[in-house]
Amino acid sequence: MSLRRSPTVVKLFRYSAASVVGVCVGTPILAVLYAATGNAILSNLISVTCGAIPNYLINRRWTWHQTGKNRLWGEVVPFWAMSVLGMIASMVAVAYADDRWGTTFAVTAANLTGFGLLWVAKFLVLDKLMWKVVHKMEPDVAIDEAEAGLVGALSLDGTDGEPPLPGSNGADGADGAAGAEEVAATRRLDD
Numbered sequence: 170m171s172l173r174r175s176p177t178v179v180k181l182f183r184y185s186a187a188s189v190v191g192v193c194v195g196t197p198i199l200a201v202l203y204a205a206t207g208n209a210i211l212s213n214l215i216s217v218t219c220g221a222i223p224n225y226l227i228n229r230r231w232t233w234h235q236t237g238k239n240r241l242w243g244e245v246v247p248f249w250a251m252s253v254l255g256m257i258a259s260m261v262a263v264a265y266a267d268d269r270w271g272t273t274f275a276v277t278a279a280n281l282t283g284f285g286l287l288w289v290a291k292f293l294v295l296d297k298l299m300w301k302v303v304h305k306m307e308p309d310v311a312i313d314e315a316e317a318g319l320v321g322a323l324s325l326d327g328t329d330g331e332p333p334l335p336g337s338n339g340a341d342g343a344d345g346a347a348g349a350e351e352v353a354a355t356r357r358l359d360d
Contacts, residue, residue, distance in 0.1 A: 199216035209276050225248050255287045260283070
């Protein structure tokens with residue numbers, strides 16, 4: 170397997186692209202709000218929140234291929250906890266830049282620097298924590314596929330390379346269809 174196709178590199182590329190979208194949403198909001206109000210902290214808080222929303226949604230769907238109901242402890246809490254840490258780091262940097270230089274450019278650069286400090290750590294925490302929680306919840310999932318973020322890796326129907334449910338013949342046999350229906354029913358009850 171080439172390095173470019175490794176699951177971690179693919180996820181890192183997608184995570185980076187999602188981060189670019191978040192920056193493209195948040196940075197103009199910061200610049201406009203700061204220029205209009207002169208309040209660096211409030212402008213930063215609003216811009217970080219606005220940028221984090223598409224960042225979370227894109228990462229959830231595209232980077233880690235999560236669909237359906239959000240998992241509070243497996244997805245939402247780790248993502249937003251790391252986002253809050255990034256927000257705190259950027260607020261400290263923004264407050265310093267505002268006090269020291271007082272320009273829109275300095276405040277915007279400080280915002281990006283604050284987030285940049287936690288960017289790699291955020292990826293590692295989300296990647297390792299999120300998939301460890303998923304694997305503990307769904308121990309029959311082939312973790313290599315789940316880590317690769319392959320669509321269907323959590324379906325447990327045997328069609329995407331993961332082991333079929335015990336007692337099923339995969340997607341080809343009637344038992345496989347019954348097993349998949351059983352998993353779907355169990356998930357509905359758990360939700």
